[in-house]
Structures are given as C-alpha cells and as structure tokens.
Amino acid sequence: MENRKCPDCEGELVKSKTYAYGETAYFWQKPWGKPWFKFAAIGGNLKLFPWACMGCGRVFFYFDEKEFEVVKMEYQKKRVGL
C-alpha cells in the first residue's frame, strides 16, 4: 500500500478505488511527440488516480507508479537529447 501525505496539512492521503467512473476518466497526455518505444505498453495518455486528504479534504492526482517510471525515463532521455 502506497503512503502519501498531504503537502498542505500532512494529513493522510487515501487513493481512490478507481481512476475512472462511467465515462469520466482522468488522464495526462505527454506533451512530447511520438513515443520512443513504438510497442511500449504505455501510450500517450496516462491514468491519474485521485487521492483525497483525510485532514483537509483536498484531492490530489497522482500517476500510476509503474506508468510514471516509464514517462520519467522518457522525459529524462529527452532532456539529455538521447
């Protein structure tokens, strides 16, 4: 179980059960062009999971951790121009 703290009040953040409900889904789209890996499992849109603070009621969005690792890698490669 992932643990996150609220950056405002240090309350405990609780991850939403799902990232989508009905036709509503939250995502973040990579601003850069075509993916480096044509056949990568992760396309241009990344799922965002809402996390709610049990201290102050704010909601924060976080990537799925595995997807984020891949995007972070792509971003770093892009920055160093590989």
Ligand SMILES: [Zn+2]
């Ligand atoms: Zn809070």
